[in-house]
Amino acid sequence: MRANARFREQPAVSSNVDPAWGSTPAAPPLPAATKATLRQHFRQRRRAAVASDPAGLAAAALAALPPHLAPPRRLGLYWPVGHEPDLRPLAEGLPSPWRDHLALPAIRDDRLLYLPWSPGDPLEPDAVGIPAPTAATPLSPEELALLLVPGLAVDHRGLRLGSGGGWYDRLRTDPHWRAVPALVVVPVACVVARLPADPWDVPFPGWLAETGLHWIDPAPVPAPVPAAVPEGGSTASVATS
Template sequence: MAGTPGPGDPKPLWRRHFRQQRAQQPEEQRRRLLEQAQAGIPRLIGADQRLGLYWPLAGEPDLRDLAKALPGRLALPAIRTPQGAGRLGYEIWQPGDPLQPDAAGVPAPAPAGRPLPASALGLLLVPALAYDRRAVRLGYGGGWFDRLRADPAWRSVPALIVASAACAVEQLPLDPWDVPFDGWLSERGIEWLQPVERPAL
């Protein structure tokens, strides 16, 4: 596990630390992480389901090449603000589709589509600044994925943190609203906290 701020330090300090650490990661680690994703992720998606991917921001692992193994079966997260209340959902996307910033400024499908139900997703991949052995994720502080996965329907969708093994720590600060993930994907492969049944392909 990497050297980190102390257990009593606030999350903003942890975020600052891991932003710096992630910026120093060699390209070789990102390449190996993509190879692990290509080897392990497609077989986890049922024939009638989609992979919840993400649009990579600066320093995040870029897994968009998974589109080659899962053509027409991807979805991107999008934060929309109907009636002024922001909510994260997943919308259909494939390479070449137009994008526009969502309510958080992250590229999302354009024009805004109808959010997919949780049952349409076979797996969610969510980037992180850091994670711990409980599969607690350190994100950017918006709480969007925690609110989504507080819904039992979405909590039933397997979800993996995506980050380099160098971003793993023994224990992150835990807030009452944090929803642990089911495991993580790093350049060392996929590690589940509990066995997950593979879908019938």
Template sequence: MNPDSTGSTKAKLRQLYRERRLQHLPAAEAGMQAAALALAEHRQDEQRLGLYWPLKGEADLRQLAEHPCLRDHLALPRVAGGHLRYRQWQPGAALSPDDTGIPAPEHGPDLEASALGLLLAPALAFDQRGFRLGYGGGWFDRLRSDPQWQAIPALTVLPAACLVAELPREPWDVPFAGWLDEQGIHWLQAV
């Protein structure tokens, strides 16, 4: 498949799965939140959980900040200067739009990969090989192309209706370890 047709195909898939996710999210979100809380309850380390600030159509997992074992162990991404990095986050902390316009921690140092134990990333679609269809910015792929960040387990977050057998992929796409949906956590391989 040539790059032009792959880009065209991905654009069509993004539109299709954005609509599908929006349609299925109201029925799936409570289950996704419960799965994320169950994941939090099994944490036994001091590393941070990398969340995301939810956009329209994405599951809102910010209530994880209310869980006692996570209250001081959360991080949000901030895109600045062409790079996605994570910063510590607590509800009420100052946020400002990052370079993509998404609210992100305004202050504090960028965290090293070793400070995070798990990343949760929104997705439009996800396939059985571990590849995520995102919005096309490539932020997570660039971050996770670094071996230190690739070593951090990462799950996509999306309704089960957005799972597919196979998505088109680019040579730079970095697979995820699994996904979180309304039915629970699904690891592609034991972690």
């Protein structure tokens, strides 16, 4: 099968780099206290940034993404919890057909899945209490064009600091899911030069901030999209790029 389409390179963001959080990748797992300290720091930083410009990230996404989306493949969003940037205005603002080709994650049977979703569809709490679609059949990797993933911070190598559940890390250990382009959604204030890493951390290819999309490596022009992708159907392998 053809790999999922990637997107054109966007101008690099002008990141607010905090060298105090620089580190080299760690061989052993990081002490829990270290991760807890980092999460507390960036949770506060993200809260302040989102409060000062609550619509900035959704507006940047709405401006940058539509030319690069490729229905019938879907855009994977997330339902915001805590002080995560709220991208629901992006979902509401996308014109058809993009608005009809979205997806949200759900935790089921101790793993993260993506389910088809459009604004207004019914939601119910998933296994960890986050609103999720009620569809029975999950989407396969080749049905997703791009994933937008919340984070507390991301560094210039694409390493993401999450909330500690490990759901996205485990998803992206699967090479088929790792072939789906994925951007960490963070305010510019949470983009740093280098974060400490655990051995199992899988870098992301870039991030979305108020200043737009940033790909760490140049992204090729999207490949042609098949005429139809059956929802929840094919589970054929996707070649990694």
